[in-house]
Amino acid sequence: MKNHLRLLRAEKDWSQAELAERLGVSRQTVNAIETGRYDPSLPLAFDIARLFARGIEQIFEPAGGNGSAKPPPNARNK
Amino acid sequence: MKTEADPGLNWLSRFCGFHGTPTDRRNARMLNFYTLIWVLVFLLSLKVMETYGDENLAVATAALAAAALAWIPVVWAYLRYLREADELLRMIHVQAMAVAFGVGFCLVLLDRFLVRIASLMPESPSAVKLLSVANPLLMAFAFSITIFVLQRRYAR
Numbered sequence: 549m550k551n552h553l554r555l556l557r558a559e560k561d562w563s564q565a566e567l568a569e570r571l572g573v574s575r576q577t578v579n580a581i582e583t584g585r586y587d588p589s590l591p592l593a594f595d596i597a598r599l600f601a602r603g604i605e606q607i608f609e610p611a612g613g614n615g616s617a618k619p620p621p622n623a624r625n626k
Numbered sequence: 627m628k629t630e631a632d633p634g635l636n637w638l639s640r641f642c643g644f645h646g647t648p649t650d651r652r653n654a655r656m657l658n659f660y661t662l663i664w665v666l667v668f669l670l671s672l673k674v675m676e677t678y679g680d681e682n683l684a685v686a687t688a689a690l691a692a693a694a695l696a697w698i699p700v701v702w703a704y705l706r707y708l709r710e711a712d713e714l715l716r717m718i719h720v721q722a723m724a725v726a727f728g729v730g731f732c733l734v735l736l737d738r739f740l741v742r743i744a745s746l747m748p749e750s751p752s753a754v755k756l757l758s759v760a761n762p763l764l765m766a767f768a769f770s771i772t773i774f775v776l777q778r779r780y781a782r
Contacts, residue, residue, distance in 0.1 A: 574646045577714040580780045589713050 551608045554582045556600045571595050646715050653707040660699040667696035718776040726769035733761045 557567050557578075564582070568575040573592065580586035588596065597604045645651065671689040679686040708716055733740070737757075744757050 568647075572647065574650065574712040574715065576645065576777075576781045577712055580714055585780060586714055586717075592713060 549587045549608055550584065550611055551581065553578070553596065553607060556602075556607065557582075560600075567599075570599060646712050649710050650707070650712055650715055653703070653710055657700070657703040657707050660703045664696045664700050668693045714780060718773060718780065721776060722769045722772035725772040726765045729768040730761060730765040733764060 557564070560567075562570075564578045565575045568578045571578070571592065572595075577586065577588075581588050593604050593608060597607055600607065646654070671693040675686055675689045679689065708719060711719070740757055
């Protein structure tokens with residue numbers, strides 16, 4: 549999953565530690581999310597979205613672009 | 627863009643690369659404290675067992691109970707540590723537990739083979755004795771190494 553967290557943080561002029569403190573996570577978690585090595589949990593993604601006053605989809609997007617998710621394999625058109 | 631290092635950390639924490647939140651550090655200190663207590667109780671129980679255990683069933687049972695009961699605060703502290711842990715730190719610990727469990731389970735299943743091989747070795751008594759303590763030590767080693775590697779990987 550790609551994200552714009554680093555950009556949004558830079559706009560606010562916050563360090564990783566400051567952002568981590570506001571979110572209640574470690575600085576390493578913020579770093580891992582920014583570098584794309586770790587995808588946050590849904591509650592943390594909501595917290596991030598709330599903090600930057602944006603929608604989750606404006607901050608996070610699927611790695612293959614922002615297309616819609618695949619339908620489940622057993623979904624059939626009726 | 628501002629960047630900064632985590633203040634107030636010892637060299638070991640800096641070397642490991644992952645420091646968690648202040649709550650994680652407080653809970654880790656508590657966990658380390660109870661683990662240290664358990665190690666001391668375990669060593670004392672072992673000494674008591676070796677000294678008096680052959681003659682007195684009550685002493686041997688008390689030594690066993692002490693070593694087992696001292697484990698309860700460690701489990702409690704570790705559960706609290708995981709419950710309140712930073713989510714990335716929790717994921718790292720779950721992965722480390724999976725590796726340690728795999729190593730431990732594999733060693734238990736292979737125990738008969740290992741004992742047979744150890745008994746064929748020139749120094750067989752010491753090799754068989756070593757096997758009796760190898761399982762927990764290897765599990766602890768696998769757990770620690772996995773945590774170290776993952777912490778370094780995510781903290782880069």
